[in-house]
Amino acid sequence: MKRTIGLGIIFIGFLAVGLIAGPFVVLKVKVQTANIHSEPEISSGVIAQVKIGTMHESSNKVGDFYEISITDKDGRTVYGFLHASVVEVLVTKEEKVTEEEEKAKEPEPKPEVKPQRVEPAYAGFKRKGLGLYVGGSSTSDYGSGLAFGANFYFGITKKIGIEVGLLRFQAMTKDNDDIEKISKGKLAVIPLQISLMARFPVGAKIVPYVAGGAGYYLNKFTLDGNLVKSWSDLGLDLNETIDHAVGYHFGAGLDYFFNPRIAIAANVKYCRFTAKGSWALTDTGTGIVASGKLSNLKLGAIIFGIGMKYAF
Amino acid sequence: MNKSKVCLWTIIFIAALTIILVSYNPATILDEFLKNSHNTGIPEIQKMNSFKIKFALYEPGNLAILPNKFPSNSNIIDVPKVQKNLSPKIEFGLSKLIHPEAFVDLNKLRAMGVYPAIDFPGTAIQVVVESVIDPKASATGVFLAANLVRNQIEALGGRYETSHENLIQCQMPLASIEALAQGPLVTFIRRPYRPKALAVTSEGVAKTGANKWQSVASYRTGGVKPKIAVLDLGFSGYGSKLGSELPPSVTVRSFRADNNLTPNQIHGTACAEIVYDMCPNVNLYLVNFSTDVEQHNAVNWLISEGIQIISYSIGWTNAGDGRGTGPICEDVKKAADRGIIWACSAGNSAEEHWEGTFSSADGDSWHNYSGSDEINSFYLYKNHSVGGSLNWDDWGIWNGTVYGGSNNDYDFWLYIYYSGSWHLVDWSAGWQTGGQWPTEWIGYWYANFDTYWGFAISKFDTTRNCKLEIFVDGNDSLLRYYSLAGSLDIPADAPGALAVGATDWNTDVLHYYSSRGPTHDGRNKPDFSAPSGVSTASYGATAFYGTSASAPHLAGAFGLMKDKTPYSLSDITKILQARAVYLGDANLYGIGRLSLEKK
Numbered sequence: 068m069k070r071t072i073g074l075g076i077i078f079i080g081f082l083a084v085g086l087i088a089g090p091f092v093v094l095k096v097k098v099q100t101a102n103i104h105s106e107p108e109i110s111s112g113v114i115a116q117v118k119i120g121t122m123h124e125s126s127n128k129v130g131d132f133y134e135i136s137i138t139d140k141d142g143r144t145v146y147g148f149l150h151a152s153v154v155e156v157l158v159t160k161e162e163k164v165t166e167e168e169e170k171a172k173e174p175e176p177k178p179e180v181k182p183q184r185v186e187p188a189y190a191g192f193k194r195k196g197l198g199l200y201v202g203g204s205s206t207s208d209y210g211s212g213l214a215f216g217a218n219f220y221f222g223i224t225k226k227i228g229i230e231v232g233l234l235r236f237q238a239m240t241k242d243n244d245d246i247e248k249i250s251k252g253k254l255a256v257i258p259l260q261i262s263l264m265a266r267f268p269v270g271a272k273i274v275p276y277v278a279g280g281a282g283y284y285l286n287k288f289t290l291d292g293n294l295v296k297s298w299s300d301l302g303l304d305l306n307e308t309i310d311h312a313v314g315y316h317f318g319a320g321l322d323y324f325f326n327p328r329i330a331i332a333a334n335v336k337y338c339r340f341t342a343k344g345s346w347a348l349t350d351t352g353t354g355i356v357a358s359g360k361l362s363n364l365k366l367g368a369i370i371f372g373i374g375m376k377y378a379f
Numbered sequence: 380m381n382k383s384k385v386c387l388w389t390i391i392f393i394a395a396l397t398i399i400l401v402s403y404n405p406a407t408i409l410d411e412f413l414k415n416s417h418n419t420g421i422p423e424i425q426k427m428n429s430f431k432i433k434f435a436l437y438e439p440g441n442l443a444i445l446p447n448k449f450p451s452n453s454n455i456i457d458v459p460k461v462q463k464n465l466s467p468k469i470e471f472g473l474s475k476l477i478h479p480e481a482f483v484d485l486n487k488l489r490a491m492g493v494y495p496a497i498d499f500p501g502t503a504i505q506v507v508v509e510s511v512i513d514p515k516a517s518a519t520g521v522f523l524a525a526n527l528v529r530n531q532i533e534a535l536g537g538r539y540e541t542s543h544e545n546l547i548q549c550q551m552p553l554a555s556i557e558a559l560a561q562g563p564l565v566t567f568i569r570r571p572y573r574p575k576a577l578a579v580t581s582e583g584v585a586k587t588g589a590n591k592w593q594s595v596a597s598y599r600t601g602g603v604k605p606k607i608a609v610l611d612l613g614f615s616g617y618g619s620k621l622g623s624e625l626p627p628s629v630t631v632r633s634f635r636a637d638n639n640l641t642p643n644q645i646h647g648t649a650c651a652e653i654v655y656d657m658c659p660n661v662n663l664y665l666v667n668f669s670t671d672v673e674q675h676n677a678v679n680w681l682i683s684e685g686i687q688i689i690s691y692s693i694g695w696t697n698a699g700d701g702r703g704t705g706p707i708c709e710d711v712k713k714a715a716d717r718g719i720i721w722a723c724s725a726g727n728s729a730e731e732h733w734e735g736t737f738s739s740a741d742g743d744s745w746h747n748y749s750g751s752d753e754i755n756s757f758y759l760y761k762n763h764s765v766g767g768s769l770n771w772d773d774w775g776i777w778n779g780t781v782y783g784g785s786n787n788d789y790d791f792w793l794y795i796y797y798s799g800s801w802h803l804v805d806w807s808a809g810w811q812t813g814g815q816w817p818t819e820w821i822g823y824w825y826a827n828f829d830t831y832w833g834f835a836i837s838k839f840d841t842t843r844n845c846k847l848e849i850f851v852d853g854n855d856s857l858l859r860y861y862s863l864a865g866s867l868d869i870p871a872d873a874p875g876a877l878a879v880g881a882t883d884w885n886t887d888v889l890h891y892y893s894s895r896g897p898t899h900d901g902r903n904k905p906d907f908s909a910p911s912g913v914s915t916a917s918y919g920a921t922a923f924y925g926t927s928a929s930a931p932h933l934a935g936a937f938g939l940m941k942d943k944t945p946y947s948l949s950d951i952t953k954i955l956q957a958r959a960v961y962l963g964d965a966n967l968y969g970i971g972r973l974s975l976e977k978k
Contacts, residue, residue, distance in 0.1 A: 302958075302976070302978070348598060353953055
């Protein structure tokens with residue numbers, strides 16, 4: 068219970084920080100042709116150019132550079148950096164723009180080049196970020212339990228990303244006499260997963276995605292205390308272990324960016340791994356052991372979570 | 380008070396005390412009780428009562444009561460002329476049935492009130508023909524030879540029933556048996572060896588801790604029910620107990636020639652009830668037989684069915700050398716070699732057994748049990764049947780199929796005490812010329828009056844003084860000269876059998892009748908002891924006593940642990956041995972009283 072409350076506090080704190088964080092500006096190019104650099108350094112390569120009068124949004128300033136994104140001639144989203152000397156900061160998004168100011172802007176000269184469509188540079192397209200989730204798991208064979216985890220993602224492009232995650236979920240396994248299954252107890256699983264994400268942004272704020280990948284599953288199994296005691300009363304020690312295993316997963320999620328850096332994230336993921344294990348029943352009087360291997364424990368879990376993502 | 384009054388009161392006091400002491404003489408109590416009790420009901424109830432009485436009063440220290448009641452003069456002076464049977468290839472008892480006039484004076488016996496307890500057959504009798512067929516020979520050779528013998532049987536008017544290796548069981552006209560014996564492929568013709576169901580006598584409840592095991596869920600067994608077979612003589616009434624005292628469904632099969640699973644015998648049903656009480660989650664087989672040949676076939680079938688545990692509350696005498704060999708023990712060996720647990724009652728013959736080396740101090744060819752006493756006597760109520768068996772240590776080598784045989788020839792005699800003297804009733808004087816078993820058997824007889832009976836042994840042609848062994852069959856007799864040690868029934872002596880002695884469920888005291896080790900080759904037996912006395916529907920609210928009740932407890936314990944755990948049966952054997960409650964001498968209690976509880 069304390070653990071659950073603690074996780075809730077962390078979650079709320081993270082949410083509050085997200086709500087107050089992040090500068091957000093609209094830039095207007097004030098030189099005839101401005102270079103977009105690949106890195107926030109003047110010596111870095113020029114990956115594109117924009118014309119005077121074009122406007123761009125930026126939520127990230129690195130030194131004297133503003134990070135923006137444009138769509139190139141092939142339709143790809145290109146991220147880059149404009150030097151502060153070539154742009155004019157018009158307004159932050161939070162500032163209220165009065166009608167007078169709007170009207171005052173109307174006489175501004177039209178750009179000489181055809182304005183390019185400006186993509187909002189929301190965090191979902193950022194190159195890296197961190198997410199925290201809390202939720203539940205429902206294992207197909209062994210019941211349900213609490214799940215939580217964290218991940219780090221890295222956007223290769225606007226639509227493709229890589230995610231590395233660490234989860235923890237557990238299930239209360241059922242009592243059964245199936246020699247191929249785990250006995251009654253608690254199975255805790257910590258999967259270390261790497262996923263390839265395919266993102267399908269809808270506008271600037273909503274980013275659905277699908278993901279899939281592989282993982283290494285750290286398993287810890289604890290037999291039910293009453294079960295152990297019932298055998299102990301008969302003079303027999305009962306032990307079971309589940310080995311770590313390699314598995315795969317796939318799933319889908321949805322990020323909603325209410326702020327360029329902060330998103331509410333929800334996802335559902337199916338994890339599947341085949342583990343090995345062992346069991347042993349030992350007569351305490353004679354030391355005679357009956358033991359065996361569990362060679363084909365097909366463990367699957369559907370994990371659903373909701374949490375926050377922070378892009379940086 | 381004057382002196383005369385003191386003397387008078389003293390005399391009265393002493394007289395009263397004397398009357399009280401006399402009236403409380405244990406022998407008097409026993410005698411009166413027996414006289415009053417044995418006329419009171421059906422034979423089975425009498426049997427149970429007598430067991431209770433013996434248990435209550437025949438504790439060590441009280442045994443001295445009975446010898447004084449035996450007839451003092453048992454020296455045989457009227458040595459009868461020994462009448463051997465005509466063909467050494469025919470069992471002596473069978474010869475008597477073929478030519479009864481040559482052996483038994485039935486009219487004289489009837490005049491005394493003595494009768495055979497079995498009917499002399501009319502025209503045909505069930506026999507076993509032992510042939511020269513070598514079961515280890517090629518299958519084709521065995522088949523052809525068996526068919527030759529079978530054709531000969533049928534040509535002489537016989538009817539084939541069943542067979543096993545070199546044994547052919549058939550119905551044979553009495554008049555044709557001697558002709559059949561002359562066939563070159565026939566080595567011996569005998570009546571079938573018949574087992575005995577071990578006795579039901581008292582009450583009790585198991586206290587093995589099985590109930591605690593029953594409450595836990597099975598672990599790593601896959602939910603597979605253990606297969607336990609109750610191999611017995613009959614299962615009368617089993618149908619009405621399905622779903623209550625027995626599992627809802629059971630597998631049944633009769634190996635009797637008449638396929639009768641319920642031949643007026645509830646003994647097997649009661650044993651099955653105990654197995655089910657101990658191990659409720661069981662795949663139970665009820666299988667019966669009545670002869671040695673039928674048992675061989677039954678055991679083969681049980682093996683083919685994948686039976687894991689056999690509960691066997693049956694005992695045999697004269698069926699082996701007591702060293703774990705012989706055709707009945709061979710069945711146990713065959714099962715044990717395949718990992719089958721054979722829970723076997725040790726027998727109820729502790730006080731119905733005598734063994735000793737032949738000795739005739741007076742040189743008259745009659746064995747002297749003690750001093751000049753040549754009859755080993757026992758008391759028997761009227762209308763109770765009696766038989767007896769004699770064997771001696773000259774079996775020869777057991778090769779897995781046959782014994783080498785004996786060339787020491789002893790004979791066996793049954794006497795009855797009537798009008799102050801012993802009278803010959805019956806005898807068994809088969810040939811032992813080198814190939815025959817060293818056995819003689821007499822049975823069954825009864826009298827319409829309470830009296831003593833006795834067995835005598837004479838030597839006919841011997842090369843040495845052999846070690847002799849007597850078992851009394853068919854009643855709960857206490858022999859005047861008995862040998863507690865070595866009183867195991869067959870196949871409790873088999874190395875592959877787990878022999879079970881009987882202990883009182885409440886006190887853990889060994890029941891007086893429980894057969895004891897060692898085996899004739901010196902191995903400790905029984906292997907376990909187990910409670911005798913669980914109320915069963917078959918025997919009503921009274922109890923099921925005897926090692927018959929003990930063996931199914933052990934079989935059920937194996938089944939229960941097999942049902943609950945993934946242990947192998949050999950591991951379960953070791954665990955049960957470790958958990959057994961130590962009670963004392965291994966030849967009385969085995970390793971201890973059966974317990975499933977941790978120590």
